[in-house]
């Protein structure tokens with residue numbers, strides 16, 4: 724075991740304590756270890772899929788954070804071949820919500836998502852990957868199928 728020290732917002736710490744109490748952890752350390760393990764499992768599962776996909780990436784950020792808007796825009800331009808469209812919502816005085824629709828290889832889509840969500844000041848990053856094959860044809864309730872893209 725190693726001992727590390729981390730810096731954390733008051734709000735986030737309160738949320739960890741609340742979750743820790745709800746789930747009955749004996750200490751913050753145990754709660755944080757389990758949260759990290761869950762996250763690693765989720766990432767390993769997600770990383771197992773590859774190939775063509777469409778994906779929706781959503782995240783919240785503070786537009787006032789120094790240079791963040793500019794950095795996010797340049798990440799988008801670096802991956803212009805993946806980015807289909809971005810919806811921007813001004814959530815409050817401070818916060819913006821963006822939803823980007825991506826299309827391409829799942830590995831590249833994930834790398835794009837990581838480049839965005841790992842930026843300092845970006846919160847609630849979530850990537851929903853949909854294998855491209857799923858959208859080519861689908862059955863409606865009445866049993867007929869129609870191709871679409």
Ligand code: NI
Pocket residue numbers: 786811812813814818819820
């Ligand atoms: Ni905004």
